[in-house]
Amino acid sequence: MASGFKITPEHIALMKDVLIEHVPHAKALGMTVVNAAPGEAWLSVPYAENLVGNPETGVIHGGVITSLLDNACGIAVQLALPERMSIATLDLRIDYMKPATPKLELMSHTHCYKVTSSIAFVRGTAYHSDEADPIATCVGTFMLSANRSMPMTPEAAAEAMALFAQKKGGAA
Amino acid sequence: MSAETKMPDIEVLMQAIPYARWLGISIDQRGNEITTVLHFSEKLIGNPVLPALHGGVIGAFLETTAIAQLAFEFSGGEAGAGGLPKPIGLTIDYLRSGKPVETYGRAVITKQGRRVATVHAEAWQEDRARPIAAAHGHFLLKAADEPADK
Numbered sequence: 001m002a003s004g005f006k007i008t009p010e011h012i013a014l015m016k017d018v019l020i021e022h023v024p025h026a027k028a029l030g031m032t033v034v035n036a037a038p039g040e041a042w043l044s045v046p047y048a049e050n051l052v053g054n055p056e057t058g059v060i061h062g063g064v065i066t067s068l069l070d071n072a073c074g075i076a077v078q079l080a081l082p083e084r085m086s087i088a089t090l091d092l093r094i095d096y097m098k099p100a101t102p103k104l105e106l107m108s109h110t111h112c113y114k115v116t117s118s119i120a121f122v123r124g125t126a127y128h129s130d131e132a133d134p135i136a137t138c139v140g141t142f143m144l145s146a147n148r149s150m151p152m153t154p155e156a157a158a159e160a161m162a163l164f165a166q167k168k169g170g171a172a
Numbered sequence: 173m174s175a176e177t178k179m180p181d182i183e184v185l186m187q188a189i190p191y192a193r194w195l196g197i198s199i200d201q202r203g204n205e206i207t208t209v210l211h212f213s214e215k216l217i218g219n220p221v222l223p224a225l226h227g228g229v230i231g232a233f234l235e236t237t238a239i240a241q242l243a244f245e246f247s248g249g250e251a252g253a254g255g256l257p258k259p260i261g262l263t264i265d266y267l268r269s270g271k272p273v274e275t276y277g278r279a280v281i282t283k284q285g286r287r288v289a290t291v292h293a294e295a296w297q298e299d300r301a302r303p304i305a306a307a308h309g310h311f312l313l314k315a316a317d318e319p320a321d322k
Contacts, residue, residue, distance in 0.1 A: 023217070024214050024215050024216070024217040025216055025226035028215035049190060050191065050194040053190075053192075053256075055189065060191075061232065062232070063236065064191065066231035067228025067229060067232060068228065086221075088269065090266060091263060092263070093262070094261065094262050094264075096258070096261065096262075
């Protein structure tokens with residue numbers, strides 16, 4: 001499926017802009033879209049001391065892998081859809097194969113292999129350099145057009161962020 | 173419940189985990205009941221339009237909630253962060269979008285084996301009866317069983 005359109009550099013740029021730059025948590029983790037294809041995405045997260053789950057070994061917390069895979073699955077779904085629409089994670093199952101190696105960058109490869117009228121199915125792997133030697137694997141389902149019918153354009157996202165910052169300032 | 177005389181201080185354990193500190197997770201421990209609290213900050217946002225918490229953050233919070241409960245019931249009060257149970261697999265159901273407010277978590281150990289425990293965890297915000305997410309997972313209890321490259 002999803003082979004009827006080509007991924008252009010603009011498409012990837014949009015993914016980076018909308019799905020990373022305007023997603024505060026993805027930005028906070030230093031997430032980057034490394035590569036993209038129809039229905040497929042490759043992301044990375046650099047090693048950082050504040051992401052450590054075990055201070056004795058320096059191993060990254062499983063939650064970072066969860067965030068990476070969740071975000072990467074969402075991007076793979078976007079890349080499987082002929083047009084942008086809002087999506088929401090329904091469920092995500094993660095299996096942890098081995099601890100991440102301290103100091104190494106985390107990579108993920110996610111693939112949206114089926115899209116129905118309302119649901120997208122995705123699977124993915126987190127690894128360091130060799131996908132055949134995974135740190136974790138995941139399967140997930142996403143609901144399409146979950147929250148609003150209009151896709152989030154970079155402008156809309158920026159506007160929302162500004163509003164959000166204002167609201168936060170006012171409340172505090 | 174394995175803690176007879178000395179209850180483990182899970183808050184101290186949690187604050188020793190850099191990632192838990194970074195996310196803003198603290199522990200509300202009342203006797204033998206543990207509630208995890210995820211304090212809201214802007215970096216937790218996944219969807220700025222709604223705005224909603226990032227699904228990964230909610231997953232990480234539920235995982236931490238499960239680990240906190242396991243640490244409480246199995247540490248005997250002495251375990252360092254290095255001896256924490258390790259997740260084998262975790263399935264997260266996203267039930268409602270997470271609002272930009274405080275989130276609370278509770279976990280129940282559904283089955284405790286010798287090496288593996290099965291845990292169910294829930295996260296909610298204003299209304300305990302309307303959870304925003306639930307997770308169930310398996311955790312490896314003995315660090316010694318962990319395969320290579322630690």
